[in-house]
Structure formats: C-alpha cells, structure tokens
Amino acid sequence: MSLSIYESAKEQFGAVGVDTEAALEALDQIPVSMHCWQGDDVAGFEAPEKAGAGNGCVATGNYPGKASNPAELMADLEQAASHIPGPLRLNLHASYATDGSPLPERDELTIDNFRSWVDWAKEQQFGIDFNPTSFSHPKAEDGFTLSHQDAGIRQFWIDHCIACRKIGAAIGEELNSPVVNNIWIPDGYKDTPADRLAPRERLKESLDAIFAADVSKKWNIDAVESKLFGIGVESYTVGSSEFYLAYAATRQIALCLDAGHFHPTESVADKISAALLYVPELLLHVSRGVRWDSDHVITLDDPTTAILQECVTSGQMDRIHVGLDFFDASINRIAAWVIGTRNAKKGLLKGLLQPTEKLREVESTGDYTSRLAMMEDARSLPWGAVWNEYCARKETGADNQWLSSVKAYEKDVLLAR
Numbered sequence: 001m002s003l004s005i006y007e008s009a010k011e012q013f014g015a016v017g018v019d020t021e022a023a024l025e026a027l028d029q030i031p032v033s034m035h036c037w038q039g040d041d042v043a044g045f046e047a048p049e050k051a052g053a054g055n056g057c058v059a060t061g062n063y064p065g066k067a068s069n070p071a072e073l074m075a076d077l078e079q080a081a082s083h084i085p086g087p088l089r090l091n092l093h094a095s096y097a098t099d100g101s102p103l104p105e106r107d108e109l110t111i112d113n114f115r116s117w118v119d120w121a122k123e124q125q126f127g128i129d130f131n132p133t134s135f136s137h138p139k140a141e142d143g144f145t146l147s148h149q150d151a152g153i154r155q156f157w158i159d160h161c162i163a164c165r166k167i168g169a170a171i172g173e174e175l176n177s178p179v180v181n182n183i184w185i186p187d188g189y190k191d192t193p194a195d196r197l198a199p200r201e202r203l204k205e206s207l208d209a210i211f212a213a214d215v216s217k218k219w220n221i222d223a224v225e226s227k228l229f230g231i232g233v234e235s236y237t238v239g240s241s242e243f244y245l246a247y248a249a250t251r252q253i254a255l256c257l258d259a260g261h262f263h264p265t266e267s268v269a270d271k272i273s274a275a276l277l278y279v280p281e282l283l284l285h286v287s288r289g290v291r292w293d294s295d296h297v298i299t300l301d302d303p304t305t306a307i308l309q310e311c312v313t314s315g316q317m318d319r320i321h322v323g324l325d326f327f328d329a330s331i332n333r334i335a336a337w338v339i340g341t342r343n344a345k346k347g348l349l350k351g352l353l354q355p356t357e358k359l360r361e362v363e364s365t366g367d368y369t370s371r372l373a374m375m376e377d378a379r380s381l382p383w384g385a386v387w388n389e390y391c392a393r394k395e396t397g398a399d400n401q402w403l404s405s406v407k408a409y410e411k412d413v414l415l416a417r
C-alpha cells in the first residue's frame with residue numbers, strides 16, 4: 001500500500017530525527033495575535049475619517065469593502081480566522097472601543113468600553129492583546145505624545161496608557177489569559193533636532209509614571225516598541241531601539257521587536273537571543289519592511305522565516321509573544337490577514353521541523369561542514385505536506401483551498417458595503 005503524502009513526509013523527517021507529530025503538537029500551543037487594524041486601515045471607530053494619516057501609520061491603497069463598524073470588523077475577522085489553523089488571539093487598539101455613547105476620552109476608557117470585544121473573544125475562544133492609541137488624536141497632532149514639551153499633553157497620554165494597562169489587566173483576568181499591552185508612540189522630528197536628549201528624558205519620566213501605577217502583572221504584560229523612523233519623522237525618533245532596549249532591561253518589562261522598525265539589513269532573528277538575556281519577555285510584531293514602508297503583508301521570505309524559526313529553535317517560546325503588524329489596503333484585507341497569519345504559522349512550523357538537536361550536536365563538535373550540509377538539506381524536506389496535514393486536521397483549507405471562499409465573501413459581503 002502506498003503511503004499518504006503526509007506519511008511519506010513523516011518518514012523523511014523521521015530519517016533526520018524530526019518527529020512531525022511532536023512538531024504539530026507544539027505548533028498547536030503557539031497562538032498568533034492577529035491585529036484588528038489590518039481590517040480597516042488603522043482607522044478605528046472614534047473618527048475613522050481622520051484616522052491613520054500622519055504619525056507614521058499609513059495604509060496605502062483603496063481596495064473596496066473595508067470594515068467600518070464593529071460588526072463588520074468582527075465578521076471579517078471571523079472570515080479570516082476560518083482559514084487559519086490553530087490558536088489565535090486578537091490584538092486590539094484602544095481606538096477600537098465599541099461600547100458607550102458617547103465614548104469617553106481616551107484617558108478615561110475602561111473595560112466597559114470594550115465589552116463587545118470581550119464577549120466576541122469568549123465566543124471565538126480568542127485571547128486579547130491590547131495597545132494604547134497614541135496617535136490619530138488632536139493631542140497628538142504635532143507628532144509628540146509622551147515626550148511632549150507640554151506637561152498637560154504628556155499627562156493626558158500618561159493617563160491614557162495607565163487606563164489601557166488597567167483595561168488589559170481586566171480583560172486578561174476575565175478571559176483567564178494574560179494580555180500583552182504594547183506601548184508605541186510616534187514622537188520624533190522630520191529634521192535634525194537641536195536637542196536629542198530632552199525628549200528622551202521626558203519619555204523616560206512619562207514611562208516611569210505609567211508603570212508606577214499598580215496594575216496586575218499576572219494579567220497584564222507590559223511591552224514597549226521602538227522604531228527607526230516614520231513618515232514625517234525621518235531624522236529622529238524619541239523611542240529608538242537603544243532607548244527601549246535599555247528601558248525594558250532596566251525596568252524588566254517586555255520588549256517589542258517590530259520587524260519593520262530596523263535598518264533593512266539588520267537581522268531581527270539575531271536580536272531575539274541577545275535581548276532575551278536581559279528582558280523577561282519579547283513581543284514580536286511580525287511585519288515586512290519594503291524600502292521606506294515597514295508594514296507589508298508578511299511573506300515566507302528569508303528574514304521573516306528566520307525570525308519565526310528562531311522563536312522555536314531558541315527554546316524560548318514561552319517568553320515570546322507572536323503578534324502581527326502589517327496593513328495593506330491595496331488588496332483584499334481579509335486575504336491579507338489570511339496570507340500573513342498562515343505565513344507566520346508556517347514559519348513557526350518550519351522552525352519546529354528543523355533537526356535542531358542534531359545541528360547543535362555537530363556544531364558543538366566544530367563540524368561546521370555537517371552543520372551547513374544538514375541545514376541546506378533540511379530546506380528541501382517536504383514541510384508543506386506537514387502544513388497541509390495540520391490544515392486538514394484543523395478543518396481549515398490547505399494551501400490553494402481558501403482563496404475561493406474569501407473571493408465569494410468579497411462578492412457577497414464586502415462589495416455590498
């Protein structure tokens with residue numbers, strides 16, 4: 001009797017010491033946090049017509065059918081999730097508050113303003129992650145928030161971040177799953193600053209005030225995200241990589257590595273082990289930088305695959321949270337989620353299917369010839385057959401089997417909006 005495609009792949013992996021069943025079991029334990037903002041071009045529900053522009057968050061394109069209210073965004077997320085195997089979380093921004101009329105100002109938000117999301121997450125068996133929204137707001141119009149010269153404006157954003165930490169802890173407790181709460185701010189200058197230090201001093205003070213608020217560490221995991229530059233912030237970013245690496249290390253909070261926030265030739269995969277020696281946890285914003293833009297849908301290109309592989313081969317997966325961060329408005333937004341999220345999971349699977357133990361063994365004996373040979377041979381092992389087996393077990397379409405359903409949803413639902 002001939003073997004199934006999966007059984008044959010299992011044998012080939014077995015021959016190099018890799019147990020595909022163990023890999024699939026491990027993959028099934030790693031949630032990927034899908035970002036709500038891919039569904040509506042980072043518009044949010046406060047004043048969507050004003051959102052997104054400026055502050056370094058720009059979704060380009062005008063593909064029809066974008067979600068413009070909570071019901072549409074939830075339906076689109078469900079459509080995307082139905083084509084993605086394994087555990088998911090929802091990464092929510094504060095500007096996506098659903099409940100309350102009128103909604104309170106951002107510094108007064110509470111979990112009650114996110115009730116619909118919490119109920120939805122329970123239904124979908126999703127965890128939630130959270131983000132203060134320190135952009136697309138009149139108090140962020142000049143591009144400065146937590147490092148603003150004006151103490152009143154700083155205080156507003158400090159209070160917003162504290163409110164978000166409390167929301168995170170409340171959601172985490174209610175869902176019995178800790179919330180990763182990530183602070184990213186747009187602050188910076190288009191042109192060369194005369195004073196590079198003062199804004200960073202102010203940011204440091206603001207962050208210390210935010211993290212001084214008593215919020216459960218059990219249910220809320222604080223993270224900070226650096227950036228190299230943004231549109232209109234080309235010369236100086238207050239929250240640079242060095243700033244936040246040192247901050248996260250000295251405060252023992254999580255560091256967020258956004259793959260689109262570094263010089264194009266830097267390896268983000270290589271930063272994982274270095275940072276984890278000094279910070280307790282990492283949040284990844286898996287993204288793909290293309291020239292000036294940091295937010296393309298992730299493909300299985302070498303740098304992205306390397307990041308995801310490193311997460312698992314490092315043996316530190318329990319200290320790494322995998323989130324996504326891209327926004328593409330030039331293609332079907334649901335397809336963007338599906339392609340990017342499936343790719344994130346494929347990258348993790350490729351890492352789990354590496355003959356890591358054997359590679360380490362030969363490396364430790366100095367046999368770099370065998371290391372290179374084995375690594376290169378591993379590239380052509382049939383990991384796609386293992387992926388398709390996972391999709392079948394999870395009753396989500398294998399590759400080439402989901403797009404027609406997304407196209408049908410586009411025709412029936414998106415184009416009718």
Ligand SMILES: C[C@H](O)[C@H](O)[C@@H](O)C(=O)CO
Binds near residue numbers: 056131184258294
């Ligand atoms: C919307 C997100 O908070 C944002 O993308 C941030 O994470 C970022 O990466 C900004 O460039």
Ligand SMILES: [Mn+2]
Binds near residue numbers: 184225258285325
């Ligand atoms: Mn990001």
